[in-house]
Amino acid sequence: MSSSSAVPAAKPPIRDALVAAAFRLFLERGFEQTTVDDIVALAGVGRRSFFRYFPSKEDVVxxxxxxxxxxxxxxxxxxxxxxxxxxxxxxxxxxxxxxxxxxxxxxxxxxxxxxxxxxxxxxxxxxxxxxxxxxxxxxxxxxxxxxxxxxxxxxxxxxxxxxxxxxxxxxxxxxxxxxxxxxxxxxxxxxxxxxxxxxxxxxLWSGPAGAGPGPGGDVVVLVSRRDAPLWRVVQELETVLDRP
Amino acid sequence: MSSSSAVPAAKPPIRDALVAAAFRLFLERGFEQTTVDDIVALAGVGRRSFFRYFPSKEDVVxxxxxxxxxxxxxxxxxxxxxxxxxxxxxxxxxxxxxxxxxxxxxxxxxxxxxxxxxxxxxxxxxxxxxxxxxxxxxxxxxxxxxxxxxxxxxxxxxxxxxxxxxxxxxxxxxxxxxxxxxxxxxxxxxxxxxxxxxxxxxxLWSGPAGAGPGPGGDVVVLVSRRDAPLWRVVQELETVLDRP
Missing domain, CATH: 1.10.357.10 (Tetracycline Repressor, domain 2)
Structure with a gap:
């Protein structure tokens, strides 16, 4: 999308393993009942590794x-x-x-x-x-x-x-x-x-080359009852003008 | 505003005293550095009174x-x-x-x-x-x-x-x-x-009695160049139709 976004670096496997372990435990035991120690034990990494990737248990979600x-x-x-x-x-x-x-x-x-x-x-x-x-x-x-x-x-x-x-x-x-x-x-x-x-x-408004907007553009005439709700008038205008 | 809202009960003085004490301490010491014990001590009430009115320190704010x-x-x-x-x-x-x-x-x-x-x-x-x-x-x-x-x-x-x-x-x-x-x-x-x-x-649309909207309402004719931006057309319509 953005020309400034570089090719994303490959995600470290430890980070992925922590996310996978955390979600498995959150779904099995509940979020509150799962500790960071539980997550690192299941992922097979140390506690410091968790906090290298995530400031808190919420962040892993x-x-x-x-x-x-x-x-x-x-x-x-x-x-x-x-x-x-x-x-x-x-x-x-x-x-x-x-x-x-x-x-x-x-x-x-x-x-x-x-x-x-x-x-x-x-x-x-x-x-x-x-x-x-x-x-x-x-x-x-x-x-x-x-x-x-x-x-x-x-x-x-x-x-x-x-x-x-x-x-x-x-x-x-x-x-x-x-x-x-x-x-x-x-x-x-x-x-x-x-x-x-x-x-x-x-x-959005320029037509084919040479046929862009100018004093010679088409004319649209819209007739409305004065008591028509404005949104209906706008809806009709959009249809007539072929705009989204 | 609402017909269903009763006359509000007078606020209990203890509740007001807790809010006043809390804000004085929050401003003097900072929010994090102030404990519920500090607040109840300054307000001259017991710890249980605080939690009767406020589930947490955040709620008192x-x-x-x-x-x-x-x-x-x-x-x-x-x-x-x-x-x-x-x-x-x-x-x-x-x-x-x-x-x-x-x-x-x-x-x-x-x-x-x-x-x-x-x-x-x-x-x-x-x-x-x-x-x-x-x-x-x-x-x-x-x-x-x-x-x-x-x-x-x-x-x-x-x-x-x-x-x-x-x-x-x-x-x-x-x-x-x-x-x-x-x-x-x-x-x-x-x-x-x-x-x-x-x-x-x-x-909003009914005029004087008998002159309300109906099949005989006024007619407005609007003429627009096809290349005019839609917002300009709507703006003009609003002016013509005397709507906000």
């Missing part, structure tokens, strides 16, 4: 989020003025989906575990918050100097995260069956339709 | 959120079909603002403390999440059976919370100076403008 946050930050930092900002944060959110969709069985197990353990729920909320802040900071930069720039940035970042998580959680609740990517695309399209400004995406 | 969550739930439960749902969740969010605006000095102190202590930040995220779920559950009920009902409910709830918190935090960062209510109204108006469906708010 979400082993890839730090890497994904770093990828997202790099992806957003590599953006240029040619990227429509709302579309860009939607694409950034898809990096998180990829993390879950790569390993459906693991993602579904973790989802069930997180639902059961309040400490993991709190940990997950803090991870989600960091993703949302990364998106909001990027949008704040793009909207700098505009009226209500920080307000719009924060609201759109929250909308993107909520749409992404609505689709992701439906998929996880259905045991990872179905096309998570299509569900997330549909949810993010709702946000893009609401907030993306076509004015920021000139490529 | 947010003494009123449980009550506010209960008020919000009651307010939403008292809604009828006559309430436009997006406006209703905006009004529900204003209950949280009231909590902060009632006591600006305390709110600003707590904001500073929360920024410094990761455990309190995590606690605050879980509180915000519960407010957001309360709003989303209400909207899911109102949107039941509509296409993308849960998606829209989750996105709008997140947008309302983000807008509210954008304005609230600006106010807290400015040391509680200025009109928090006006700032939150402005932020929530942005969300209402985006999502509220006039179709759900018939009162």
């Amino acid at each position: 979400f082993p890839d989020h730090e890497g994904c946050l770093a990828d997202m930050t790099a992806f957003l930092a590599a953006s240029g003025p040619e990227h429509e900002p709302v579309r860009r944060v939607c694409d950034a959110a898809r990096l998180v989906l990829r993390l879950y969709a790569e390993n459906p069985a693991f993602s579904v197990q973790r989802y069930r575990l997180t639902r059961q353990v309040p400490g993991l729920r709190a940990y997950e909320l803090s991870v989600v918050w960091r993703y949302e802040r990364a998106l909001a900071e990027y949008l704040r930069g793009r909207f700098a100097g505009r009226p209500d720039g920080t307000l719009r940035a924060d609201v759109i970042a929250a909308a993107v995260v909520a749409a992404h998580n609505n689709a992701l959680r439906s998929w996880l609740r259905s045991d990872g069956v179905g096309d998570a990517g299509a569900a997330v695309d549909h949810a993010l399209a709702y946000v893009q339709m609401t907030y993306a400004r076509p004015a920021d995406a000139p490529a | 947010f003494p009123d959120h449980e009550g506010c969550l209960a008020d919000m739930t009651a307010f939403l439960a008292a809604s009828g079909p006559e309430h436009e749902p997006v406006r209703r969740v905006c009004d529900a969010a204003r209950l949280v603002l009231r909590l902060y605006a009632e006591n600006p000095a305390f709110s600003v102190q707590r904001y500073r403390l929360t920024r410094q202590v990761p455990g309190l930040r995590a606690y605050e995220l879980s509180v915000v999440w519960r407010y957001e779920r309360a709003l989303a559950e209400y909207l899911r009920g109102r949107f039941a059976g509509r296409p993308d009902g849960t998606l829209r409910a989750d996105v709008i709830a997140a947008a309302v919370v983000a807008a509210h918190n954008n304005a609230l935090r600006s106010w807290l960062r400015s040391d509680g100076v200025g009109d928090a209510g006006a700032a939150v109204d402005h932020a929530l108006a942005y969300v209402q403008m985006t999502y509220a469906r006039p179709a759900d708010a018939p009162a």
Whole structure:
């Protein structure tokens, strides 16, 4: 995705072994009843090895989020003025989906575990918050100097995260069956339709060479009853203008 | 607000004394360096009194959120079909603002403390999440059976919370100076403008008696170049139709 993301280094086998041992014990005995000593004993490594890879027992449940946050930050930092900002944060959110969709069985197990353990729920909320802040900071930069720039940035970042998580959680609740990517695309399209400004995406509006926007463009006439709800009028406009 | 919210019972003086003692110590020594024993010693009560009112040291920092969550739930439960749902969740969010605006000095102190202590930040995220779920559950009920009902409910709830918190935090960062209510109204108006469906708010559209919407309503004709950005067309429509 991002040109700045290097080829990922091979994951150390010790780290993988710790994650596998931890999940086996969490599912057998429960998260609270499993100690770090239990995990290292099953993985056949020393206690110090655990803390070399994971600051806490909670971190082993979400082993890839730090890497994904770093990828997202790099992806957003590599953006240029040619990227429509709302579309860009939607694409950034898809990096998180990829993390879950790569390993459906693991993602579904973790989802069930997180639902059961309040400490993991709190940990997950803090991870989600960091993703949302990364998106909001990027949008704040793009909207700098505009009226209500920080307000719009924060609201759109929250909308993107909520749409992404609505689709992701439906998929996880259905045991990872179905096309998570299509569900997330549909949810993010709702946000893009609401907030993306076509004015920021000139490529979307240029037709074949020489037939781009200009004073001679087609004219659309829309007739509406004054009492028609605005959303119906917008829906009709979108159909007429053949926009998403 | 809600007809179902009874006159609040007077707060027990012991509870208030514990909150005051805790905050004095948190600010003097830091949150981590203060024990429950320190707090009860300063408040002049026994250790068991503390845990009668607060499950943990974190809870004493947010003494009123449980009550506010209960008020919000009651307010939403008292809604009828006559309430436009997006406006209703905006009004529900204003209950949280009231909590902060009632006591600006305390709110600003707590904001500073929360920024410094990761455990309190995590606690605050879980509180915000519960407010957001309360709003989303209400909207899911109102949107039941509509296409993308849960998606829209989750996105709008997140947008309302983000807008509210954008304005609230600006106010807290400015040391509680200025009109928090006006700032939150402005932020929530942005969300209402985006999502509220006039179709759900018939009162908004009826003119003088006998002149309400009907087949004989006015006709608006809008002419647009095909290459005009959609947001500009919508902006123009809003002006023509005299809608917010």
